[in-house]
Amino acid sequence: MSSKQEVATAVDKDDKIIARNIRRVYQIKRQPNEEATEFEAIKHLDLTVKQGEFLAIVGPSGCGKSTFLDMIAGLAQPSSGEIFMDGKLITGPALDRGIVMQGYALFPWRTVRKNVEFGLEIKKVPQKDRKEISQQYIELVGLKNFEDRYPHELSGGMKQRVAIARALAYDPEVLLMDEPFAAVDAQTREVLQEELLRIWEKTKKTIVFVTHGIDEAVFLADRVAVMTAHPGTIKEIVTINLPRPRDGIRSSADFGWVRHKIWELLQNEHFSATKKKSPEQNVAEAISSSAAL
Numbered sequence: 476m477s478s479k480q481e482v483a484t485a486v487d488k489d490d491k492i493i494a495r496n497i498r499r500v501y502q503i504k505r506q507p508n509e510e511a512t513e514f515e516a517i518k519h520l521d522l523t524v525k526q527g528e529f530l531a532i533v534g535p536s537g538c539g540k541s542t543f544l545d546m547i548a549g550l551a552q553p554s555s556g557e558i559f560m561d562g563k564l565i566t567g568p569a570l571d572r573g574i575v576m577q578g579y580a581l582f583p584w585r586t587v588r589k590n591v592e593f594g595l596e597i598k599k600v601p602q603k604d605r606k607e608i609s610q611q612y613i614e615l616v617g618l619k620n621f622e623d624r625y626p627h628e629l630s631g632g633m634k635q636r637v638a639i640a641r642a643l644a645y646d647p648e649v650l651l652m653d654e655p656f657a658a659v660d661a662q663t664r665e666v667l668q669e670e671l672l673r674i675w676e677k678t679k680k681t682i683v684f685v686t687h688g689i690d691e692a693v694f695l696a697d698r699v700a701v702m703t704a705h706p707g708t709i710k711e712i713v714t715i716n717l718p719r720p721r722d723g724i725r726s727s728a729d730f731g732w733v734r735h736k737i738w739e740l741l742q743n744e745h746f747s748a749t750k751k752k753s754p755e756q757n758v759a760e761a762i763s764s765s766a767a768l
């Protein structure tokens with residue numbers, strides 16, 4: 476065993492991912508000869524994601540959502556604290572976690588089929604099986620007959636579908652999605668959200684989904700984790716008790732109520748962040764305290 480605890484103790488069998496007391500500090504250096512200063516991006520973050528759960532994370536810009544997702548992916552390490560998957564410490568990226576980022580990140584020189592087959596090649600799946608599996612996922616995301624197209628011949632929504640099919644094809648247990656639909660128009664986004672729910676219900680994956688969209692989070696998730704402004708931590712977890720399937724639910728009163736609750740949590744966070752950071756506020760406070768002397 477390393478100095479870090481490699482196996483989480485007292486794990487509930489339904490706990491898929493456990494993040495414990497995560498802190499992430501960046502070293503900032505403005506000039507090469509300047510001494511680095513520390514920037515604390517995430518502080519005291521605890522979160523458990525259940526097996527098969529759809530968990531969305533929302534929070535003010537710069538609060539550390541992507542940093543946290545990168546740490547679950549194993550692409551970055553916490554400065555302190557641990558993240559476990561199935562009770563085992565995450566120490567790096569692995570094929571048990573699929574990642575879908577904003578901006579698609581497809582290989583431009585590969586066709587749709589070859590993009591979807593990428594993870595299967597790494598997994599050394601035989602070519603005949605690769606073709607069968609990739610076809611299954613291409614069809615699942617509605618791209619039948621586009622197998623031989625290159626990314627530049629596809630719309631934004633289609634590229635995002637390829638990215639989802641590529642992440643699903645090698646059968647990861649967890650799908651990590653970082654604002655995956657941010658680059659597409661509002662109507663395509665709603666279509667992709669509905670398709671993602673259909674795929675999630677079919678594949679039973681655990682999904683952690685970072686978004687700026689409150690509507691998107693409420694529409695998709697079982698629970699929404701609301702983060703504080705920098706340094707980021709979990710402010711509150713809101714359980715979304717809306718019935719599934721959720722087609723047509725956006726116009727319901729219950730949807731509006733829970734949406735408003737999350738909006739208020741974020742609004743309060745925005746105010747406290749502005750208060751913390753605003754130079755005008757600091758000047759005003761300095762003036763009033765000197766007037767009081």
Ligand SMILES: Nc1ncnc2c1ncn2[C@@H]1O[C@H](COP(=O)(O)OP(=O)(O)OP(=O)(O)O)[C@@H](O)[C@H]1O
Nearest residue numbers: 501502514516535536537538539540541542543705
């Ligand atoms: N490599 C880095 N070096 C220094 N600071 C960084 C680095 N990466 C991220 N940060 C800082 O860490 C904080 C969290 O960044 P992160 O991208 O995780 O936030 P976010 O919540 O995903 O933001 P957004 O919603 O705007 O995408 C930000 O203040 C950012 O400036």
